[in-house]
Amino acid sequence: MKSILVLGAGRSCSTLIKHLLERSEDCDWKVVVGDIDLAIARQKIANHPMGEAFKLSSTDNIERDKRICESDLVMSMVPPFLHVSVAKVAIAAGVSVITPSYLSPEMEALDESAKKAGVLVLNEIGLDPGIDHMSAMQIIDEIKADGGKMIGFESYCGGLVATESDNNPWHYKISWNPRNIVLAGQGGSATFKDNGRIKLEPPHRVFRRLRPVDIDGCLYKGYPNRDSLAYEKTYNLEGVKTLIRGTLRVDGFCRSWDILVQLGMVRDDVHLVWDEGISWSEWTRSFLPASTASMTVSEAINSTVVSDHETNKRLEWLGLFDIETGPSKASGSPAQIIEALLIDKWVLDEGDRDMVVMWHRFEYEKDGKRYEKTSQFALEGTDSVYTAMSDTVGLPMALAAEHMLVEGGFGRVGVDIPVSSVYYQPLLPKLKELGIVFKESLRTIS
């Protein structure tokens, strides 16, 4: 019997662990789950006979490393900065690793030693990155094999809320790491290619130049993510004219979120201490000029940035104009204060269902004609635990695990990401069976 070690059992691991357990008898494997919070690991195992929960220490790695050495495959769901430390131990023990996180330069540096050990460290095999890589590369490879020449590629993905559970004016609820939601777009300039030109958008402009995307009759808006230019090499798209990867939100969200960005309410670079018991209204005035002190907060915002009625309604709904209530903790960075507020306001309540949407656009030339192909999927979650986010992160990982342990593997060693056919050929059809179904459309554009 083989043994799969899952490190971390947080909200994004629900489907991964459930699916691995469901497949445990057929695949003849044991699923060992470790978390700093033993109760959470136990909850995810739910007394399954093939499951085992243990406690990860927060002070040393003795137990973790022992478990890695005893396992046949490690699913690393720890905070991203810890993946390299997990991978080093696994490589030394000759154990392969799967992570959903972005490949870091430190991880890339382990390529040589992973190859020597005959081990695969497969990164970016979740939703975005993950399903996006596989679904995009399948079509790019097809277009090229068919004699087409790629001209442009755009790809957007969003973790949203299902229409039936959408009962707030932001049309948004939290299905993943809330800190990442607050800091979205603020980590650095977005760079991409648009119509043959390199473009840069600073963090204070990303929520302003939006790409409209229609998925199943619903209007979304996309904003560009950090470094799209790197994908020219990663996706073999050298010489392409347009290259943008980004994030999708329901129409209107970005316009209102931009006001928080403009005012500095999501800055994470200063620690401030406000008066104990400060109201939200007073707190919001920290981001407004002293000259607006005699206005209402809503008027003050309108006189400081270009806002609109809908946006002010959304800010009011968040409670930012309240004079009776205030931040529960009146010190921290503005981003930390806003994060605590959003965790409360944008909670995915029991019974709520989230939704994941992904949309690719491929522009190419063939036989003197220009074509546009789009490919998209939308998936709703089951409930607030087995979310579409948890499904789309966990299922590609679980399927990759099964392929590696039961079906002979991908024939790769070293540190890798799933951008080649060895990954998408076996995995995409199985994702389809599990409900992640891409719909394509093609039209001639000249």
Next chain:
Amino acid sequence: MKSILVLGAGRSCSTLIKHLLERSEDCDWKVVVGDIDLAIARQKIANHPMGEAFKLSSTDNIERDKRICESDLVMSMVPPFLHVSVAKVAIAAGVSVITPSYLSPEMEALDESAKKAGVLVLNEIGLDPGIDHMSAMQIIDEIKADGGKMIGFESYCGGLVATESDNNPWHYKISWNPRNIVLAGQGGSATFKDNGRIKLEPPHRVFRRLRPVDIDGCLYKGYPNRDSLAYEKTYNLEGVKTLIRGTLRVDGFCRSWDILVQLGMVRDDVHLVWDEGISWSEWTRSFLPASTASMTVSEAINSTVVSDHETNKRLEWLGLFDIETGPSKASGSPAQIIEALLIDKWVLDEGDRDMVVMWHRFEYEKDGKRYEKTSQFALEGTDSVYTAMSDTVGLPMALAAEHMLVEGGFGRVGVDIPVSSVYYQPLLPKLKELGIVFKESLRTIS
């Protein structure tokens, strides 16, 4: 005979070294100047019989540390991150250190060992920080000693160009580190207090909320610098309602510079590679939406951000719309490309004179009345080498050195900054003799 060691001989050291040499016979000291570029160190010494030049190694500190141990006082003019390494060697050798740079936490951590060694490590004794500390604290201490209660404090300083040498539409030339000019205001959020409230301004807003300042009939605009809140403690201003430290520019400069900030043209967080031979006009389009491709660059800017005729004239004067010329190096961060352009366009030509201005505003209550006191100075440089910037950075340092080596010292040991009377009482009168003369005015405001 004593020996003063000056580490670094760049443009900001001209006056410091000249003044130390001029005082060398009266003070009976030798002036030893080291620089990575021996020619620059020699040029600054200019064959003075009391001067000695030597070469600083860029690969090891052997020569530097030997020189530190042989000296009686070190003037550290090296890049800021190197001050701590200099101070450690000096403390171990029992030698005091003077630097014009901001006190870093790493430097502060040396306080104990400096005290044990009986050594003074005096930081922030240049212009800003330096002269600002001493001139502000003298008045704050006076107001308090006179029974006044401080209500507000604002302080602005700027390195500008003298009116007679002002022949460009930006009314600006470079008298200090060009990289710092390009990145001004972009290092992090500005925090301050305004009318009783804590305020935060993100980097993309600092050039928008400007404080008008009239100095000798000339209108300047001030923008807030990084962390003014810390000065509540540093200046003993606990409970004050308004507390802002900032930078001054000629009216109009900030409004136009803001466009570069808005468009992302001074971002330093991405390295981009443009096509070889790209024109400035094409380069500028990197920061404009693809939808503006059919417009002229000037029109495209107007349709993207809120610009104005004067600003577009200034951008055009910089050459950013040129179709014939382009960046000499077409790779780097936007900030690096702009820096190379500005070094050329905003050069302080031979014969050009720069100007330094500083303005403080003190608001206080006394006997039920409210008062406003302002204190200001403006100083023009001699030429493009002995600039007002070099004078105002170098003279407080040189005077502090003389006080320490010849006049018995400040009676302080440890790591310090000049915010107490032991510094400003001896130094401000001597700065006045050398032309740095503050003019004060007082009015009742209620």
